[in-house]
Amino acid sequence: xxxxxxxxxxxxxxxxxxxxxxxxxxxxxxxxxxxxxxxxxxxxxxxxxxxxxxxxxxxxxxxxxxxxxxxxxxxxxxxxxxxxxxxxxxxxxxxxxxxxxxxxxxxxxxxxxxxxxxxxxxxxxxxxxxxxxxxxxxxxxxxxxxxxxxxxxxxxxxxxxxxxxxxxxxxxxxxxxxxxxxxxxxxxxxxxxxxxxxxxxxxxxxxxxxxxxxxxxxxxxxxxxxxxxxxxxxxxxxxxxxxxxxxxxxxxxxxxxxxxxxxxxxxxxxxxxxxxxxxxxxxxxxxxxxxxxxxxxxxxxxxxxxxxxxxxxxxxxxxxxxxxxxxxxxxxxxxxxxxxxxxxxxxxxxxxxxxxxxxxxxxxxxxxxxxxxxxxxxxxxxxxxxxxxxxxxxxxxxxxxxxxxxxxxxxxxxxxxxxxxxxxxxxxxxxxxxxxxxxxxxxxxxxxxxxxxxxxxxxxxxxxxxxxxx
Amino acid sequence: xxxxxxxxxxxxxxxxxxxxxxxxxxxxxxxxxxxxxxxxxxxxxxxxxxxxxxxxxxxxxxxxxxxxxxxxxxxxxxxxxxxxxxxxxxxxxxxxxxxxxxxxxxxxxxxxxxxxxxxxxxxxxxxxxxxxxxxxxxxxxxxxxxxxxxxxxxxxxxxxxxxxxxxxxxxxxxxxxxxxxxxxxxxxxxxxxxxxxxxxxxxxxxxxxxxxxxxxxxxxxxxxxxxxxxxxxxxxxxxxxxxxxxxxxxxxxxxxxxxxxxxxxxxxxxxxxxxxxxxxxxxxxxxxxxxxxxxxxxxxxxxxxxxxx
Numbered sequence: 001x002x003x004x005x006x007x008x009x010x011x012x013x014x015x016x017x018x019x020x021x022x023x024x025x026x027x028x029x030x031x032x033x034x035x036x037x038x039x040x041x042x043x044x045x046x047x048x049x050x051x052x053x054x055x056x057x058x059x060x061x062x063x064x065x066x067x068x069x070x071x072x073x074x075x076x077x078x079x080x081x082x083x084x085x086x087x088x089x090x091x092x093x094x095x096x097x098x099x100x101x102x103x104x105x106x107x108x109x110x111x112x113x114x115x116x117x118x119x120x121x122x123x124x125x126x127x128x129x130x131x132x133x134x135x136x137x138x139x140x141x142x143x144x145x146x147x148x149x150x151x152x153x154x155x156x157x158x159x160x161x162x163x164x165x166x167x168x169x170x171x172x173x174x175x176x177x178x179x180x181x182x183x184x185x186x187x188x189x190x191x192x193x194x195x196x197x198x199x200x201x202x203x204x205x206x207x208x209x210x211x212x213x214x215x216x217x218x219x220x221x222x223x224x225x226x227x228x229x230x231x232x233x234x235x236x237x238x239x240x241x242x243x244x245x246x247x248x249x250x251x252x253x254x255x256x257x258x259x260x261x262x263x264x265x266x267x268x269x270x271x272x273x274x275x276x277x278x279x280x281x282x283x284x285x286x287x288x289x290x291x292x293x294x295x296x297x298x299x300x301x302x303x304x305x306x307x308x309x310x311x312x313x314x315x316x317x318x319x320x321x322x323x324x325x326x327x328x329x330x331x332x333x334x335x336x337x338x339x340x341x342x343x344x345x346x347x348x349x350x351x352x353x354x355x356x357x358x359x360x361x362x363x364x365x366x367x368x369x370x371x372x373x374x375x376x377x378x379x380x381x382x383x384x385x386x387x388x389x390x391x392x393x394x395x396x397x398x399x400x401x402x403x404x405x406x407x408x409x410x411x412x413x414x415x416x417x418x419x420x421x422x423x424x425x426x427x428x429x430x431x432x433x434x435x436x437x438x439x440x441x442x443x444x445x446x447x448x449x450x451x452x453x454x455x456x457x458x459x460x461x462x463x464x465x466x467x468x469x470x
Numbered sequence: 471x472x473x474x475x476x477x478x479x480x481x482x483x484x485x486x487x488x489x490x491x492x493x494x495x496x497x498x499x500x501x502x503x504x505x506x507x508x509x510x511x512x513x514x515x516x517x518x519x520x521x522x523x524x525x526x527x528x529x530x531x532x533x534x535x536x537x538x539x540x541x542x543x544x545x546x547x548x549x550x551x552x553x554x555x556x557x558x559x560x561x562x563x564x565x566x567x568x569x570x571x572x573x574x575x576x577x578x579x580x581x582x583x584x585x586x587x588x589x590x591x592x593x594x595x596x597x598x599x600x601x602x603x604x605x606x607x608x609x610x611x612x613x614x615x616x617x618x619x620x621x622x623x624x625x626x627x628x629x630x631x632x633x634x635x636x637x638x639x640x641x642x643x644x645x646x647x648x649x650x651x652x653x654x655x656x657x658x659x660x661x662x663x664x665x666x667x668x669x670x671x672x673x674x675x676x677x678x679x680x681x682x683x684x685x686x687x688x689x690x691x692x693x694x695x696x697x698x699x700x701x702x703x704x705x706x707x708x709x710x711x712x713x714x715x716x717x718x719x720x721x722x723x724x725x726x727x728x729x730x731x732x733x734x735x736x737x738x739x740x741x742x743x744x745x746x747x748x749x750x751x752x753x754x755x756x757x758x759x760x761x762x763x764x765x766x767x768x769x770x771x772x773x774x775x776x777x778x779x
Contacts, residue, residue, distance in 0.1 A: 112737045119528045137740070141529035228632065229720060286613030288632030288721040300614055437527070441739035445548075449722045452634060470741075 071125035071368040071375070073102045076110055076356075079317030080181050083388045091379040098371035100126075108293070118143050118361070125368045127359040129177055131168040132434040133255070135359065139171045144359040148174045150373055157377055162422065165354045165397045168429060177357035178376060182394035183313065183421040185352035186236045190308040191301050192333045194221055202308075202333070206244075206273065206340045213280045216307050222284035224277075225306035226451075227292025231444040232432060234451050236310050237277075239351040239431055240337040241270035247345040248426040254468075255434050262464040266344075271450050271457035273340075278451055288452060295322065302326040310337070312352055313417050317393040320410070327410070334416065349426040353433070355397045390414065395421070438470045515753065521746035528740050539743035549748065551723050552731040555638070559727055560706035562642040563649075567702055571650045572695070575657020576687060589658065596651040604715035607644050631717055634724040641713055641725050648712065649705070653698045660694030661687060696767040700760055707756045728752055 075084045081104055092099040103124075105113060110128070117123045118138065127144060129135050138144045147169075151158045158166070161179055169177035190202055198219045203209035216223040227233040242250050246266025253261040277283070284306045290296050298315050300306040302323045309315075319332060326332045339347045358380075360372050379385070381398050389396045393410045395418045405414045421427065432440040446463050449455040455463075525535035543549050578589040595603065610617045611630040618627025630640045668686050677685065710729040713719070719726030719734060726734070729752060736745030 115528055115740065116737070137527060137529055141527075141531075143529060229718070231718075231720070284614070286627075286629035286632050289611070289613050289629050290632070291608070294609075296612060296615060305614060437738065437740040441734065445719075445723065448720055452722050454634065454722050 069365060069368060070099050070101055071364065071372045073100050073126035074110065074114060074124045074128055075102060075104050076128060077104045077106050079314050079321070079392060080356075080389070080394065083181075083385070083392050083394075086388055087379060087382075087385045090384065091375055095371075095374070095379075098374055100371070100375060106293070121363055123361050123363070125361050125364040125372050127361060128180075129357045129359055130353060130430070130433040131177055131357055132429050133436045133440070134433060135169070135177055135357070136171050137436065138359065139176050143362055144176050145362045145364075145369065146174050147176060147178060147360065150376075151175055151178075154377055160381060160398045162397055162399060164424075164427060165421075168354045169357050169359075177359040179355035179397040180358045180380060181356050182389055182396055183353075183355060183417060185350040185417065185420050185424070185427065186240065186310060186312050186337070187334045187417070187420070188308060188310050188337055189298075189301060189315070189332060189334045191304060191306075191331060193331050194219075194304060194307045197221075202335045203338045205338050209338050210277070210280065210282075212307070213277070213282045217281055221304075222300070222306040223282045223308060224284065225290070225297045225300040225309040226283045226287040227290050227297035228283070228288035228448070228451060229290055230292040231448050232430075233292050233297065233311065234447050235431060235444065236312075236351070237274055238267075238270055238447060239428065240310070241273055241340065242266050243349055243351055243426075243428060244337065244340040244343045244345045244347070245269050246343070248349060248428055251428055251431060251434070254431075257469050259468060260465050261468060262461045268457040268461055271460055274450060275453060275457070278453060283451075288448070299323075302332060314394070316410075316413055316417075320393045327413075334413065336420065346425050348424055349428070350420055350424045351428045351430065353430055354421070354427050436470060439464075439467045442467045518746045518749045518753075521742055522750055524743050524746075526742040528736075528742055535743060539741075539747045542741075543744050543747040543751070546744075548723055548726070548731065549751075552726055552728045552748075555723070555725060556707065556727040556729075558638060559642060559645070559709065559725075560703055562639070563645050563706055564699065564702050566642055566646045567650055567653060568695075568699065570646065571653035571698065572657050572691070574650065574654040576661050576683070578654060579658045579661035589654075592651050592654055594651070595648050596655075598648070600648065600712040601715050603644065603648050604712045608716055611640065632721055634721055637717060637721065637724050641716065644716060645709060645712060649702070653702065656698050656701075657691065657694060660691045664690045693767065696763060700763045703763060704756050704760050707752060707759075728755075 073088065075081065085102065085104075088100050088102045114123060114127060118127065119141075123143070127138070129138075135144070157178070162183075165179050165183065166175070169175050169179065188202070194216070195202065198215050198221070200212055200215055201208075203212055213223045239251070246264055246269075250261075250264045250266045253264065284290070284300060290300075292298075292311075295315075295318050297309060298311065298319055299322070301309045302319060316327075316334075320327050336347070336350075358376065360369060364372065381396060386396045386398060386401065387404065390401070390404055390408050390410075393413065395401075395405065395414050402415075402418075405411055405418055408414055428434075432444055435443065443464060446455065446460050450457065450460055521532070522539055523534060523536060524532050525539065526532040574592060578585050578592065598606075608631070609615075613619075613627050613629050613632070616627070618624065628636065631637055664687065668690070669682055672682050672686055706727075708729060709727065710733060713725055713727065713730055714733065717725045719730050728748065732745050732748040732752060735741050735748060
């Protein structure tokens with residue numbers, strides 16, 4: 001559940017790539033026998049492959065290992081894209097000798113691309129990440145630089161962060177990644193107009209939540225929107241329910257690869273509650289066709305088709321961009337995830353992404369590393385950059401911004417989010433990021449099956465126990 | 471002009487005959503194709519076979535790991551499911567695409583102007599890349615913002631891509647939408663090769679259109695049918711881009727067919743060993759199917775179908 005946002009597919013900007021596929025029909029006469037046909041097909045395919053490979057080669061970034069080059073940076077499209085672009089533009093203007101080359105990628109494509117590129121020694125100087133198990137795999141492979149020395153030489157950099165968030169960039173007591181944008185806890189957004197219409201209050205407990213379902217259904221409104229096709233929004237439900245029922249230790253044990261850690265009763269109970277909500281018709285019709293990547297899930301809420309959505313703090317930025325009226329008019333409101341009666345978890349605990357992070361490639365040249373460290377020191381979270389983040393509707397992960405947040409037109413949301421992150425005794429990182437990629441992939445696929453009621457909670461627990469240590 | 475080319479050709483033929491002793495074109499003509507084939511097919515294939523006996527997450531060191539990747543892949547129920555999904559998609563896309571493209575091909579082979587115009591229209595989906603087709607269909611099939619609610623037709627507002635039972639047929643439909651034009655083109659070419667004298671003779675003998683189709687067109691298209699079927703069936707093993715963008719293999723594992731399972735294992739779960747083992751399975755199945763289809767076409771492929779024409 002990373003920050004996967006805002007890329008509404010617009011057909012004007014995404015001009016379909018035309019006719020790149022091979023057209024053997026045009027080149028192969030029907031009188032040819034199959035043997036010749038196969039040879040011809042192979043030749044044509046091979047030629048096409050060469051062309052496309054050559055294209056990849058020239059379009060790809062230059063090798064990060066070569067010396068004397070400017071640092072490269074890969075960012076993500078979405079809510080923070082203009083903020084980062086602005087920050088780099090102004091950095092490059094002031095430091096032409098240390099200019100950073102910035103490219104943007106869509107979230108899912110980025111995750112695959114960066115890993116492949118880093119593995120092949122073609123990665124960027126600045127590696128965008130989420131911390132957790134994925135960061136650990138980079139550290140284990142020796143691909144990212146240890147920033148502990150840099151931080152102890154530059155206490156200003158270290159001190160500007162909220163300590164609980166900086167901690168997420170640590171692996172084995174050393175810092176390999178520094179936070180680079182905003183806190184992103186998962187919150188429950190709701191459409192106030194729809195609540196007023198049916199005369200309901202936002203849910204405080206799970207029982208309240210279940211009681212709201214028939215109320216909204218009777219009014220012809222879907223209780224919850226869910227981007228089920230993207231799978232990771234499903235995970236937010238499991239993360240919060242396990243947190244509320246069993247507390248943060250349950251997932252801490254799973255992340256620590258303890259044998260049979262998934263067998264904690266809190267997991268099965270949470271999965272059962274999810275299936276009860278599915279059975280009650282809590283999620284919008286066709287939720288498993290809805291992609292969060294196109295922001296269709298949030299659109300259902302602000303267009304009044306669904307009453308609530310459990311999503312990351314980052315969707316506020318996208319809603320602000322796509323439907324500013326629904327924010328200024330007070331249509332969209334938010335609250336914390338409800339408590340579960342008898343649950344062990346502290347209701348103040350949150351799940352989500354503490355922040356995104358920059359790691360520096362250990363394969364970068366000396367000049368690239370030096371320029372990159374300079375940017376982290378002076379360019380990132382400059383007053384201008386911090387203000388731009390706040391203006392976009394995000395809470396930067398730095399200290400001493402209370403007055404700035406209070407002065408923002410989005411102060412209601414921003415102070416809520418900041419308080420949530422600051423006061424949380426535990427902030428659990430999104431599980432698909434915290435776990436190893438193999439476990440994360442299996443978890444999302446199996447959770448999808450839970451929402452579709454194709455498997456039982458027990459089957460989920462058994463399958464996931466088998467992935468421990470992978 | 472015509473004289474020059476034909477005399478040139480004759481000259482070329484003479485030299486070639488002189489050099490290769492009358493054994494037909496020189497084997498060197500195959501060299502470029504062979505080099506490409508070696509570099510882009512055989513070498514990677516060997517690499518994949520080797521990788522399937524290792525453990526590699528794409529970042530760290532490649533470690534030899536014996537048969538453990540194979541054990542993982544062969545005992546994983548998801549692999550079995552992927553094979554079933556692949557077989558289903560293969561079967562359904564064949565029985566949907568083959569008759570449609572055969573009939574359209576025969577239809578567009580006719581000389582009438584309106585048929586030529588229609589042929590151009592039918593050809594359009596082939597010009598679009600799979601990713602563009604998938605993104606367009608994903609938007610059209612959205613249950614809340616797609617064509618159903620957009621046109622106000624509730625019947626079109628199904629949970630097309632989210633219903634585990636429905637999604638397979640939606641995928642087959644989109645594949646057919648994209649690839650029928652290609653196979654139509656193959657059949658159109660095939661039909662145009664059939665000498666008109668066959669039909670004239672049949673007409674004199676009193677055969678109607680339907681009889682002509684079954685007794686002349688269809689038998690004459692035998693090799694075209696084999697070509698098109700091979701491309702269809704083996705092509706099903708390569709449907710990746712379209713399905714990846716359209717459903718990403720979901721919901722659940724409903725459309726996670728073998729090539730997609732291989733990709734997700736390799737690049738999402740970062741288990742290159744298991745992904746390579748899946749790749750080897752894919753290659754074996756593909757080669758087996760291609761061989762089988764050629765066997766079905768009979769062994770004597772050099773026999774002429776144009777005797778008496």
